[in-house]
């Protein structure tokens with residue numbers, strides 16, 4: 275069985291009186307794409323930020339690449355795009371990709387080839403010399419994805435990576451995610467687009483009110499209907515006191 279590249283055990287995180295993530299268990303195995311779907315405010319971003327060590331859990335344990343977050347996680351083995359795609363606005367696209375590769379530990383001699391490959395994969399060649407701050411949101415998202423992927427991470431965490439992409443970008447992303455998993459990476463990706471998720475995910479976890487309330491088979495028909503049925507049932511269970 276493939277090793278887990280990310281693992282959450284009974285993880286909780288609150289903000290004031292909002293329980294954003296509640297006693298949540300999750301694992302992502304090497305070579306699989308796990309999609310996280312949920313309504314607005316369900317806890318997707320918070321969960322990803324917990325996995326990436328960007329916020330500290332109130333309770334529970336998060337492990338990345340076999341190490342508890344908070345200890346010596348090999349972060350160079352992780353790639354992510356969460357929240358607004360990160361890019362240094364004053365640097366060009368090429369310089370941003372170079373910086374990301376170096377920061378993620380790509381050996382200096384390999385950086386030019388890695389950057390050229392990513393420019394090609396994300397069809398950013400025409401923008402290589404443009405300052406990132408002058409790009410459209412979709413192209414910044416492509417740079418963010420390139421920065422997350424260039425070093426071939428073992429764990430890839432992408433929060434709604436398609437939200438600013440055009441249809442061509444969506445197709446590119448799909449291929450990149452599937453290829454990353456094919457190469458052995460574990461991918462945790464959130465999305466609001468169930469159709470899109472069905473094309474790339476091995477498993478689909480439904481998060482609702484901070485909990486994983488079930489998994490959907492991405493190959494089943496009527497995925498949307500099954501999603502809403504699961505969310506509705508979770509609300510009923512919670513009201514009837516079966517889940518607090």
Ligand SMILES: Nc1ncnc2c1ncn2[C@@H]1O[C@H](COP(=O)(O)OP(=O)(O)OP(=O)(O)O)[C@@H](O)[C@H]1O
Nearest residue numbers: 289292293294312313314315316317318319320321
């Ligand atoms: N820094 C914060 N301070 C206060 N509340 C927060 C903070 N971050 C998240 N929350 C709250 O936690 C809950 C979960 O938010 P989160 O952003 O994780 O949801 P989401 O599933 O990613 O939503 P969306 O689909 O809208 O992006 C929400 O009620 C949100 O308002």
